[in-house]
Each structure stands twice: as C-alpha cells, then as structure tokens.
Amino acid sequence: MAESKVRKAAEPKPATTKAAVKPRKPESHLAMVRRARRINRELAELYPYAHPELDFESPFELVVATVLSAQTTDLRVNQTTPALFAKYPTPEDMAAAVPEELEEIIRPTGFFRNKAKSLIGLSIKLRDDFGGEVPKTLEEMVTLPGVGRKTANVVLGNAFGVPGITVDTHFGRLARRFGWTAEEDPEKVEAAVAEIFPKSEWTMLSHRVVFHGRRVCHSRKPACGACPIAPLCPSYGEGETDPEKARKLLKYELGGQPGQRLRPPAGYPGLPAAPGTGGAAGAGAAAGDGQGEVA
DSSP states (O other), rough: OOHHHHHHHHHHOOOOGGGGGGOOOOOOOOHHHHHHHHHHHHHHHHHHTTOOOOSSHHHHHHHHHHHTTTSSOHHHHHHHHOOOOOOOOOOHHHHHHHHHHHHHHGGGSSSSHHHHHHHHHHHHHHHHHHHSOOSHHHHTTTTSSSSSHHHHHHHHHHHOOOOOOOHHHHHHHHHHTTTTTTOOHHHHHHHHHHHOOOOGGHHHHHHHHHHHHHTSOOOOSGGGGGTTTTOOOTTTTOOOOOOOHHHHTTTTGGSSSSSSSOOOTTTTSOOOOOOOOOSSOOGGGGTOOOOOOOO
C-alpha cells in the first residue's frame, strides 16, 4: 500500500490545460497566503519523499557537500564526495590537507581552488573553535569560511532539525513565479516567505519547492502543461502549456530518469544515479543548480 502511494505520487497528475486556468483577479495578502499554503500542501502530496539531494552521513559531510554544490549539480558533488571523505573523513583531516591534493579531488565540481580554500578554512575553524563539531546555530555557522545563510540553513535543517528556508536559485525563482514575493535578494526572499508559512514547515517547504523547480518549473522552459499546481500559479503560461509536449520536459523521477543521489533514502521512487567522477562541472552549473556559496 505504501509503495503504491509513493509510485502514484511520483507520477505527474493529469495535466492542466490553459482553458482550465481562469484569469486572475487582484489578490489580497490573505488570499495570497491561503493560496501559498495550498501550494505547499499540493507539493507535499506530489513529493512525499522530498529530501536533500546531497549524499551525506554526518553534519560535517553535509557542510562540505553543500559548499561544493555551488555552481554545479548535486549529482556531480555526490560523484565526488566518496573519494573526498575516504581521504579526509574528519575536520582535523581536512584541516591538514595539502591544498593541491584536495583541489585535484574536487576539481570535477568546478571553482576547485576557491572551494578547496573554503573547505580547509572551515575545517580549521571547526577544529580550533568548535572542538571538531559542526555548530548548531545560524550565527555560528555563518562564521565558517564559505558558509552563508543558504548553506547554514541546509545544514541546520537537515542535520540538526532546526527549521530554515533554503533560498537557492530554484526556490527564489518559484517564490517569485508563485507570487509570494517580488524580491530578488535571497535574504529578502527568505524573510518574505518566512512570514507566509509556519516555522515548522520551513525545511520541508524548501525541499518541495526545490524539487518542483528541478523537475517541473524549470528556469528556461517550465512544463506548465504537466504541472499539477497550475491552477494555483499566477505565472501559468510562461512555459509549455501543451500537455504532451510539457510531459517531455519533466526531469528526474517524474520524467522516468534517475535522481541526483547515489544513495537515495528509503521510499524514494527513482533509480539511484550513476556513480563515477571526471569531467568538468555538470550542465546544471549554468543554471545555478547548486546550493552553496564560494568564498
């Protein structure tokens, strides 16, 4: 029964045609909040398995993986980190790394010199100032080299259960398309969205919106005609509205392809991604598919 429910959720709901989406009237703030919360409920049904798409087994591994995810895909990071953590399993090990050796391992993720500098710097600070442990507050997290609010919220929400809104390029794009805010600055987007949703929803809301941005509501050509929340979206029509053409635009498990994780969590309906490293940063780099910051 549970497996059937997950499979059903992984399949796109019947596409909405343009005729089914009525012209929108001016919307009050209260109506926007109600619509936003309904979108969140719809996304929760569509992605009951939403999760971080970076492989990690500890808070330290998540910090490192998130820093590496800047300007590349989570898949590229997941293909790179097994060798990285085999060589540098602790902050103490990474703090003592020879920069050139670390750079060579993380080269496939792009911007490898800056990233290596950040990883060594944050590892030194973890070793010297935090006893080798990742701190559990936003104020302390953002003192780590290469870590901004976005990375801090990823780690706090997914390693420690501290609610946070992760405003990556996908989240910011969809928050504007959904009419939740017109802000472009990530911190202003975060503040605006935080006023709409209860704190208990922040972390999972982030996963659901990012999932939808990667799979359906793409940057250049959103699959509007295959989007189950089209009736709730004021930006319907920016992308492909023909249902058949739109279905061909769906990515990852909704498009019948593997996800980004090599080791997906239990209940994930897609296939594991292919292992292996090498080559330049993935195609998602141009679209800002990662979540981290580079110092």
